[in-house]
Amino acid sequence: MKKIALTAAAAIALSTVAGYAADMKMPMKAAPAPVVSPWDVAFGGAVMSDYIFRGITQSNHKPSVAAYTELRYNANPNLQWYAGVSGESIDFPNRAASEIDLYGGVRPTFGALALDIGYWYYYYPGGQCFGGSAGCVAPALPNTNTVKSDFSFWEVYAKGTWTVNDQWALGFNVFATPNILNTGADGEYVSGTAKYTAPTAMALGAVGWYVSGEYGRQFLGTTDPFYGNANFVNGIPLDSYNTWNAGVGFTYKVFTLDLRYSDTDMSDASCNAFTGDHTAGFSPSAVTSINTGGNASKWCGATFLAKLSFDMTLGALK
8 A cells, every 4th residue: 555655756756847848849829929910000280370381371360270091001110101182271262162182102211311202282272264255154353363263283392301319300301393383384392300209307397399490492493374474475484482380399198289480582473473363452562573463472471480380100009
């Protein structure tokens, strides 16, 4: 009986050792890491006191609202493809009241340098043609300016941001189109940007802040015959101009309040020739070879604007 007990004890011991050895050879597998989808969606909106595009108001110096959504595909941590749609409220001379933007491109990153290369289409529905002599149903605007029914056009672009450190970032923008605002004139825009983001130690409680600015030049070509006059029957040579802006922004979670000053060096006469401003009034000093009607537009002058916006991604909500 004693012999049997010893044999049983030995068997139990061997079984325990064998089991322990098996555990050593075959450890339990860790739980698999959650699968992160390469797809994401960004979306946001804004309310602004004025919609300024390269120094020129698109909303007749009145408030504007905007919204966007953007589908993103992160091929890897340094390469993102995207396509989006956005909309803004506007006040154009041809009575168009909205801008719909369709865009897409790629955002590669090389260390501290982030690039953005793509295509942008600006669509302005609901416009009317004013200028009977050029085949429009309606006569010229009350202030004698003539405009097409469709201002829609497309651009290609390349943008870049070099993150110097946690506080400083420098950037550039290049846009090009053969037909800006459907005037028939080619247009190229180039600019440089700088942004200083305050460190956490300088935050205003839970509110972060930054200071930024941009200086750019909009090159403009010659319009098609629709906008021609007695001096330039085949189209007027639009005046290129410089534009700049500077401001301060405050950030809280997904919200940003941006307060900014914007201006250009474009004369009131050149501004009217380019925009066809339906609110422009006559001024003897505004009579030029490309602005024979003498209307003077304030759409390209100095302005202050405030913009409250929010930006989110579905990935951040998970």
